Amino acid sequence: MKITAEQVRYVADLANLHLTEDEVRKFQADLDEILVHFDRLNEVDTSRSDAMAQVLYEAEETATLRPDRPRPGLGTDLALANAPVAGAGYFKVPEVIKR
Amino acid sequence: MDIPALTIDQVQEGLRARRFSSVELTMAALQFAREENPKTNAYLTFSEERALRTARRVDEQLARGEDPGLLAGVPIAVKDVIVTKGVRTTCGSKLLANYVPPYDATAVERLEAAGGVIIGKTNCDEFAMGSSNENSAFGPVRNPHALDRVPGGSSGGSAAAVAQGTAVVALGSDTGGSIRQPASFCGVVGVTPTYGRVSRYGLTAFASSLDHIGPFGRNVRDAALLLNVIAGRDPLDSTSAEAPVPDYLAHLDGDIKGLKLGLPHEYLKDLTSETGDLISKAIDQLKRLGCEVRDISLPATDYAIACYYVIATAEASSNLARYDGVRYTFRAASSESLSDMYRKTRGEGFGAECKRRIMLGTYVLSAGYYDAYYLKAQKVRALIARDFTNAFAEVDAIVAPVSPFPAFKIGEKIDDPMAMYLSDIYTITGDLAGIPCMSVPCGKTAEGLPVGLQILAKHFDEARMFRLADAFERAGGAQN
Numbered sequence: 320m321k322i323t324a325e326q327v328r329y330v331a332d333l334a335n336l337h338l339t340e341d342e343v344r345k346f347q348a349d350l351d352e353i354l355v356h357f358d359r360l361n362e363v364d365t366s367r368s369d370a371m372a373q374v375l376y377e378a379e380e381t382a383t384l385r386p387d388r389p390r391p392g393l394g395t396d397l398a399l400a401n402a403p404v405a406g407a408g409y410f411k412v413p414e415v416i417k418r
Numbered sequence: 419m420d421i422p423a424l425t426i427d428q429v430q431e432g433l434r435a436r437r438f439s440s441v442e443l444t445m446a447a448l449q450f451a452r453e454e455n456p457k458t459n460a461y462l463t464f465s466e467e468r469a470l471r472t473a474r475r476v477d478e479q480l481a482r483g484e485d486p487g488l489l490a491g492v493p494i495a496v497k498d499v500i501v502t503k504g505v506r507t508t509c510g511s512k513l514l515a516n517y518v519p520p521y522d523a524t525a526v527e528r529l530e531a532a533g534g535v536i537i538g539k540t541n542c543d544e545f546a547m548g549s550s551n552e553n554s555a556f557g558p559v560r561n562p563h564a565l566d567r568v569p570g571g572s573s574g575g576s577a578a579a580v581a582q583g584t585a586v587v588a589l590g591s592d593t594g595g596s597i598r599q600p601a602s603f604c605g606v607v608g609v610t611p612t613y614g615r616v617s618r619y620g621l622t623a624f625a626s627s628l629d630h631i632g633p634f635g636r637n638v639r640d641a642a643l644l645l646n647v648i649a650g651r652d653p654l655d656s657t658s659a660e661a662p663v664p665d666y667l668a669h670l671d672g673d674i675k676g677l678k679l680g681l682p683h684e685y686l687k688d689l690t691s692e693t694g695d696l697i698s699k700a701i702d703q704l705k706r707l708g709c710e711v712r713d714i715s716l717p718a719t720d721y722a723i724a725c726y727y728v729i730a731t732a733e734a735s736s737n738l739a740r741y742d743g744v745r746y747t748f749r750a751a752s753s754e755s756l757s758d759m760y761r762k763t764r765g766e767g768f769g770a771e772c773k774r775r776i777m778l779g780t781y782v783l784s785a786g787y788y789d790a791y792y793l794k795a796q797k798v799r800a801l802i803a804r805d806f807t808n809a810f811a812e813v814d815a816i817v818a819p820v821s822p823f824p825a826f827k828i829g830e831k832i833d834d835p836m837a838m839y840l841s842d843i844y845t846i847t848g849d850l851a852g853i854p855c856m857s858v859p860c861g862k863t864a865e866g867l868p869v870g871l872q873i874l875a876k877h878f879d880e881a882r883m884f885r886l887a888d889a890f891e892r893a894g895g896a897q898n
Contacts, residue, residue: 336761346773374614385656
């Protein structure tokens with residue numbers, strides 16, 4: 320067993336993800352099978368391999384930079400247009416600190 | 419006009435000969451797409467207003483004698499993970515069922531600037547996570563060649579729309595095979611360009627080190643032309659490349675004599691007999707056309723699934739953190755606190771596959787596991803990329819199957835996530851290495867299910883890939 324129900328709940332907590340007890344059972348089984356498959360990575364000798372964080376190809380050094388010039392943003396109305404709850408120019412969320 | 423068989427060239431010719439106007443074509447294409455859509459569920463939204471606005475502009479430009487662009491009047495479908503200003507963009511998720519983006523993706527802006535008419539947004543696996551299109555919150559897409567089968571995924575709607583003839587070309591996205599696999603299953607051309615070739619500005623992020631936007635077409639020429647329009651540096655995507663974009667169409671000259679092709683034996687092990695036969699016939703065809711085919715080895719392939727699913731889920735767990743009930747339309751009904759609201763919103767909003775991947779990704783990044791999984795997978799990724807570099811020192815391009823099997827039945831694999839992941843084995847390697855790759859129709863099984871031939875090339879060598887695919891297509895694929 321690579322992962323326990325307790326660990327599944329812990330990971331769901333880290334991910335801010337509410338799971339039902341049925342989902343905890345299902346994901347424990349699914350994750351277990353997948354993590355067993357992941358173990359085959361340990362068969363590979365990577366002692367002479369550098370971690371590849373991004374795709375690398377020949378390019379100029381400045382290729383990823385653009386001129387640092389200000390440009391207009393979306394504006395408050397447009398930025399808030401998809402908010403589930405908005406008001407007074409802000410995104411509204413449930414109370415964080417009790418007054 | 420024969421809408422389901424239209425090519426980009428025919429649209430251009432028809433407009434310039436005044437056989438139809440762009441508005442007439444757009445209305446006819448929209449009507450046809452609306453009539454046909456119930457069969458496949460390929461479209462989630464039709465963007466009639468926006469389409470007619472572009473079509474009117476094209477007609478006005480033509481009337482004034484101006485050039486409206488390479489894609490003038492062409493009906494185009496766009497995968498619903500690519501944002502369109504003012505047109506609902508759901509990502510196949512309940513979370514974004516009502517999300518109307520405030521801006522356009524760069525690829526969308528470019529194809530419209532070239533006169534392309536976006537007629538609608540296509541169904542896909544939720545946040546592009548899946549290999550069958552069954553993970554959409556808006557129901558599965560059906561394969562136009564066999565309505566009880568999947569179209570592949572995650573760009574299943576775009577592939578089905580092009581196969582069904584409800585769009586001339588389409589945009590999809592590919593992170594682990596999401597363009598090539600559905601192209602193969604639906605019998606159309608699908609292209610995953612070099613990583614960085616097409617700007618991802620406005621592509622909803624799934625796994626940022628692997629995500630690509632790419633074209634679908636009913637022939638190589640149309641797909642190549644669409645790539646010509648959307649490719650190139652974009653200051654709004656720091657990962658987009660400076661490399662100049664060649665005129666791909668100029669390379670479609672049919673001359674592939676003497677091309678050296680590699681056939682990796684690791685990609686031939688688990689094929690169904692019919693897929694294997696078609697790939698063998700394709701190789702024979704390429705030899706007849708003058709290519710030299712040699713056996714090669716890509717030894718790290720066996721570790722590609724594990725490598726990919728560690729990296730892709732890790733990046734996804736981070737990218738999907740933004741869907742927390744604050745900014746993106748959906749929020750769970752009642753919650754007592756902020757953290758309760760986050761948890762319930764995500765628990766109610768995400769479908770099963772997204773949750774599974776968020777869980778996996780969070781797990782492999784969590785304290786104590788990072789080195790064992792994420793760092794290890796990144797090192798294995800370097801080995802997979804090195805395999806390709808070594809191979810391309812000997813050959814000009816690589817040919818392989820796209821998928822071990824043709825389109826499977828809806829429901830066949832949905833309860834077995836590991837089996838579904840394993841079906842991506844031949845497509846994820848190209849994404850991990852960041853090289854251009856594509857699916858070109860090869861032939862059909864006895865049951866009439868399409869099978870695709872995959873072509874992989876060096877970074878930024880799309881021109882050679884297209885030349886090979888075009889010559890193969892002109893020769894009639896494998897079955898001629």
